[in-house]
Amino acid sequence: TEQPLNDLVIDDVRVTFDGFVAVDGVSLRVGPGDLRFLIGPNGAGKTTLVDAITGLTPATGSVRFGGRELLGRPVHRIVRLGIGRTFQTATVFENLTVLQNLDIAAGTTRRPHTLLRRRRTVPDEVQRALETTGLTGQRDRAAGTLAHGQKQWLEIGMLLVQNVQLLLLDEPVAGMSHEEREQTGQLLQRVGEDRTVVVIEHDMDFMRAFAASVTVLHAGRVLSEGTVAEVRADPRVQEVYLGE
Numbered sequence: 001t002e003q004p005l006n007d008l009v010i011d012d013v014r015v016t017f018d019g020f021v022a023v024d025g026v027s028l029r030v031g032p033g034d035l036r037f038l039i040g041p042n043g044a045g046k047t048t049l050v051d052a053i054t055g056l057t058p059a060t061g062s063v064r065f066g067g068r069e070l071l072g073r074p075v076h077r078i079v080r081l082g083i084g085r086t087f088q089t090a091t092v093f094e095n096l097t098v099l100q101n102l103d104i105a106a107g108t109t110r111r112p113h114t115l116l117r118r119r120r121t122v123p124d125e126v127q128r129a130l131e132t133t134g135l136t137g138q139r140d141r142a143a144g145t146l147a148h149g150q151k152q153w154l155e156i157g158m159l160l161v162q163n164v165q166l167l168l169l170d171e172p173v174a175g176m177s178h179e180e181r182e183q184t185g186q187l188l189q190r191v192g193e194d195r196t197v198v199v200i201e202h203d204m205d206f207m208r209a210f211a212a213s214v215t216v217l218h219a220g221r222v223l224s225e226g227t228v229a230e231v232r233a234d235p236r237v238q239e240v241y242l243g244e
């Protein structure tokens with residue numbers, strides 16, 4: 001069978017709320033396995049664009065992942081195509097352990113009572129997610145007791161066990177300590193090795209460690225695109241950031 005190319009092709013996407021144009025004809029392409037940062041001042045349309053990609057808000061235009069059109073599909077079908085996202089506030093089951101959270105996400109168990117039993121074996125994909133996210137040592141802790149950064153990593157782990165091929169992350173390092181940022185950077189490098197990743201980000205310094213491209217949105221449109229250094233040097237980008 002033919003392996004689809006996991007590229008994300010966004011073509012002329014528009015989102016309007018009651019006549020207000022939040023995303024105004026955005027086109028961009030993220031190559032298979034590439035990492036792309038999406039930046040821009042508050043209100044630029046970053047979250048709304050990700051909402052459109054993941055089916056949370058209606059949009060016109062076209063969004064294709066691996067050749068498949070996403071616009072018009074309900075959220076659960078988009079999820080089934082291997083597309084996952086995180087939100088700025090991590091949504092994990094606070095009263096369950098790290099392992100139980102991953103089990104639920106993996107669909108390893110659909111029956112809550114089996115979660116209460118101690119299991120001897122951990123499914124491969126759950127074990128891999130624990131290792132990738134660096135949470136192996138935390139697996140039996142209640143998620144609610146994790147540090148802020150660890151919760152974010154768990155949420156990413158919950159997407160990894162679902163075999164996500166396109167990962168969309170909304171400001172993953174917001175509120176993190178310097179050390180957590182560094183670790184998140186390493187996690188993104190690992191996660192991005194065999195997945196397409198789009199990261200909404202605010203922190204230019206965080207992005208500098210990556211050899212990734214950056215798309216700058218402003219007022220619902222693509223203002224600039226290039227390496228971190230290129231968009232930083234772009235006078236149009238400097239202007240909208242100074243005006244913030």
Ligand code: ADP
Nearest residue numbers: 017020022040041042043044045046047048049
């Ligand atoms: P960003 O993520 O870049 O900060 P958003 O995508 O959240 O920007 O918002 C883009 C614009 O769309 C903002 O002006 C925001 O107020 C507006 N907006 C977002 N969601 C809605 C909504 N559900 N209804 C009306 N306006 C919205």
